[in-house]
Amino acid sequence: MPESKTIAEAALATGLTTHTLRYYEQIGLIDPVPRRGGQRVYGEAEMRFIHFVLKLRCTGMSMRDIQEYVRLRRLGETPESIRERGDLLARHATKLRAQLVDLTETIARLDEKIALYRSIYPDEPLPSPAEPPVAVAPAATPSNRRKHA
Amino acid sequence: MPESKTIAEAALATGLTTHTLRYYEQIGLIDPVPRRGGQRVYGEAEMRFIHFVLKLRCTGMSMRDIQEYVRLRRLGETPESIRERGDLLARHATKLRAQLVDLTETIARLDEKIALYRSIYPDEPLPSPAEPPVAVAPAATPSNRRKHA
DNA sequence: CTACGCCTTCGAGTGCGCTCTAAGTCAACA
DNA sequence: TGTTGACTTAGAGCGCACTCGAAGGCGTAG
Numbered sequence: 001m002p003e004s005k006t007i008a009e010a011a012l013a014t015g016l017t018t019h020t021l022r023y024y025e026q027i028g029l030i031d032p033v034p035r036r037g038g039q040r041v042y043g044e045a046e047m048r049f050i051h052f053v054l055k056l057r058c059t060g061m062s063m064r065d066i067q068e069y070v071r072l073r074r075l076g077e078t079p080e081s082i083r084e085r086g087d088l089l090a091r092h093a094t095k096l097r098a099q100l101v102d103l104t105e106t107i108a109r110l111d112e113k114i115a116l117y118r119s120i121y122p123d124e125p126l127p128s129p130a131e132p133p134v135a136v137a138p139a140a141t142p143s144n145r146r147k148h149a
Numbered sequence: 150m151p152e153s154k155t156i157a158e159a160a161l162a163t164g165l166t167t168h169t170l171r172y173y174e175q176i177g178l179i180d181p182v183p184r185r186g187g188q189r190v191y192g193e194a195e196m197r198f199i200h201f202v203l204k205l206r207c208t209g210m211s212m213r214d215i216q217e218y219v220r221l222r223r224l225g226e227t228p229e230s231i232r233e234r235g236d237l238l239a240r241h242a243t244k245l246r247a248q249l250v251d252l253t254e255t256i257a258r259l260d261e262k263i264a265l266y267r268s269i270y271p272d273e274p275l276p277s278p279a280e281p282p283v284a285v286a287p288a289a290t291p292s293n294r295r296k297h298a
Numbered sequence: 299c300t301a302c303g304c305c306t307t308c309g310a311g312t313g314c315g316c317t318c319t320a321a322g323t324c325a326a327c328a
Numbered sequence: 329t330g331t332t333g334a335c336t337t338a339g340a341g342c343g344c345a346c347t348c349g350a351a352g353g354c355g356t357a358g
Binding site: 055056058059079083085086089090092093096097099100102103106107109110114117118120 | 204207234245249251256259266269270
């Protein structure tokens with residue numbers, strides 16, 4: 001039994017609710033999950049794909065685009081499907097790259113402003129200086145908890 | 150006359166609608182704009198601040214936090230106001246940094262997937278390879294056009 | 299003087315992405 | 329056998345961030 005999960009376990013593992021998992025399946029954001037005795041069984045492949053979808057979601061890909069991607073995936077490994085999927089992801093990657101630029105700029109500007117404020121009333125040792133651009137462990141990203149991400 | 154704008158001109162310059170500008174003012178997302186004969190006059194300071202707010206918005210700061218920031222700003226240059234504003238921005242910057250990490254990772258993963266797809270059916274010369282992490286001009290970011298950003 | 303743009307208030311509507319309840323059924327486990 | 333958990337469909341409701349329209353009034357440029 002290679003790590004099969006019930007819907008409740010899958011919910012726990014993804015940080016979603018059972019409601020939301022069924023909802024996602026219903027609107028085609030994820031493929032129909034195989035059933036055993038009518039109940040959904042989430043295998044490793046399913047879990048991996050759900051995590052991928054959540055990654056896309058939380059980087060701002062729209063439901064629509066993800067639905068399209070899933071639709072293409074269901075068409076199988078035809079040249080068209082593969083190429084279109086690649087294009088879809090490439091378009092998203094392009095958007096993300098632009099976002100990255102914007103984000104980097106904004107952080108720099110914020111850091112300036114913050115430094116300004118701090119220089120006026122430097123009370124506590126500055127917790128977020130301008131130098132190290134990245135300092136967060138990439139591990140803990142439980143993504144969507146309930147109540148508006 | 151140092152570049153004063155009517156609301157319509159301000160709308161044009163920001164890519165918002167007059168509706169949205171008044172709406173932002175109403176909900177306290179921007180300060181009340183000075184009036185002349187009852188009509189709003191957007192000076193350079195106003196325009197600069199609106200652009201800053203839009204920057205915050207489009208990097209995902211919530212309306213609530215921006216409202217709070219504007220509220221603090223209205224309190225003037227007291228130590229509390231200044232410190233709290235700094236903290237607010239610092240918290241946002243921290244979130245952005247985390248986002249940056251996530252984004253960078255996701256782009257890398259997407260590029261892998263894309264390369265995979267392309268390697269199966271390499272038709273057109275790959276327009277988005279994995280190497281150059283940034284290639285977009287930072288200039289053209291008109292931000293919120295109308296119709297759901 | 300008149301037309302135009304702006305003002306105000308009010309309220310309805312939109313799209314997204316959930317979130318939850320209800321009602322009734324069914325299967326597996328202890 | 330009974331409880332638990334999952335299933336279905338259907339539908340209501342919510343928070344966010346707009347978006348638009350209407351109605352009625354007013355100031356200023358041409």
